[in-house]
Amino acid sequence: MEIIELASGERKSVIITETQKSDLKNLTEEKFFFNWRALEGGSIVYQLQLKEKEGILGVMGLIDFPDEARVEIKLITSSKDNIGKKKKYEGIIGCLIGYACQLSLTKYGEMACVSLVPKTEIRQHYIKKYGMEDAGWQLFLDGWRLLNIVKKYVLCM
DSSP, X not given: OEEEETTTOOEEEEXXXXXXXXXXXXXXXXXXXXXXXXXXXXXXXXEEEETTOOOEEEEEEEEEEGGGTEEEEEEEEEOGGGSSTTOSEEOHHHHHHHHHHHHHHHHHGGGOEEEEOOOGGGHHHHHHHHOOEEETTXXXXXXXXXXXXXXXXXXXX
């Protein structure tokens, strides 16, 4: 997986790993908007960072619903310095969503689905940028839309 450094246009390789308990202390609201410790127990938290281990650039909490062949993105965010017009990297959220899609595909094959409950102000952004479908309260990816996200962000961006 790769993200793009906006200043240089250079592609940078990233890794996504499951966050360890010791990492949670670094996931403060000042850097990542949410209280990530509140997700302990119910969600698995993943972090995205450059392969050079520069620091955590993005975080995502996932909940697995095996009876529904669905993975829900409970929370997802880039670090505060990677949001808006002055962000350093492009593609952080896409890579995290792509990773969730890949996990769902691995677990559920052709029945795979990824969903999230977006904040009202970014609902249309998820629909336009990532091709998510509107299911009322939630947005979701399945079928060819899910595969497109994996191809774009996980396999070759």
